[in-house]
Amino acid sequence: MLSPGDTTADLDAGQLVSLLEWYSAMGIDLALDAEPHDRFAEAAAAATAPAPAPRVATQEGPAQATAPRQRPALTAPPVARPGLDAAALSAEEAAQTARELARTAASLDDLRALMEAFDGCALKRTASRLCFADGNPQARIMLVGEAPGGDEDRQGVPFVGRAGQLLDRMLGAIGLGRSDVYIANVVPWRPPGNRTPTPQETAVCLPFIRRQIELVGPQMLVCLGAASMQTLLGVKEGITRARGKWTTYAPEGGTEVRAIATLHPAYLLRTPSAKRFVWRDLREIKKGLG
Numbered sequence: 001m002l003s004p005g006d007t008t009a010d011l012d013a014g015q016l017v018s019l020l021e022w023y024s025a026m027g028i029d030l031a032l033d034a035e036p037h038d039r040f041a042e043a044a045a046a047a048t049a050p051a052p053a054p055r056v057a058t059q060e061g062p063a064q065a066t067a068p069r070q071r072p073a074l075t076a077p078p079v080a081r082p083g084l085d086a087a088a089l090s091a092e093e094a095a096q097t098a099r100e101l102a103r104t105a106a107s108l109d110d111l112r113a114l115m116e117a118f119d120g121c122a123l124k125r126t127a128s129r130l131c132f133a134d135g136n137p138q139a140r141i142m143l144v145g146e147a148p149g150g151d152e153d154r155q156g157v158p159f160v161g162r163a164g165q166l167l168d169r170m171l172g173a174i175g176l177g178r179s180d181v182y183i184a185n186v187v188p189w190r191p192p193g194n195r196t197p198t199p200q201e202t203a204v205c206l207p208f209i210r211r212q213i214e215l216v217g218p219q220m221l222v223c224l225g226a227a228s229m230q231t232l233l234g235v236k237e238g239i240t241r242a243r244g245k246w247t248t249y250a251p252e253g254g255t256e257v258r259a260i261a262t263l264h265p266a267y268l269l270r271t272p273s274a275k276r277f278v279w280r281d282l283r284e285i286k287k288g289l290g
Ligand code: URA
Pocket: 145, 146, 147, 148, 149, 152, 157, 158, 159, 160, 161, 163, 164, 185, 266
């Protein structure tokens, strides 16, 4: 039995295990540091400290001590420089850097390498690895989910957990396997505790998934869930109304791609009665593939 004021040093092994199990059940399944941090105190101290001179050169010229928060230059090496980190860049600056970098990727391998080295998204710090894609880059159909969960984060492959297993069964129902599709996520790093990515995190990652879609060049895009639909297709309606309707995805400067949204398999795990809607969407997708 724990008493108020107990610290972990007062606990025996069994109590520690129970505490960890409780944390895990509450969704706290990630240790960021051995010691707690008072982020409010850190932020207050940073606000009163004199502004440090920027550590990186800017596109406009060499580093300027009087111009804080200049966007980093894109000259080689383009990423993973000491000055480019999520804490130092605003979301807008990081998104702009991501846009410029993504454009330079001539292949999926290039893109993966750029993303591995990109430090502009804070999620990368807590994720254990990049979760880039699975399936066949030559596939006619590309599926895009929201963000990796714990299983995906451990394996570095999208949709391998329970939702992924259901997705495999859904695809199987219309005769498709992983080698017939290409699968990625809007956000390729796991948000801690599987929380929803913030709009800023999504904005920073958006140029990468857009470039990924361009490089794959699918004939059909399937958005899995509301977040993917709203981000990629700009649909404002809720997923329950907008699912199953054909629309188009417009890549930058490329040919439009037929697109459709369906319910996310994780939602179906919680709401099995909604599977009947997805069955209709799957038949639409099969028809669309001819
Ligand atoms: N949910 C997603 O949106 N993507 C994954 O890869 C796994 C679960």
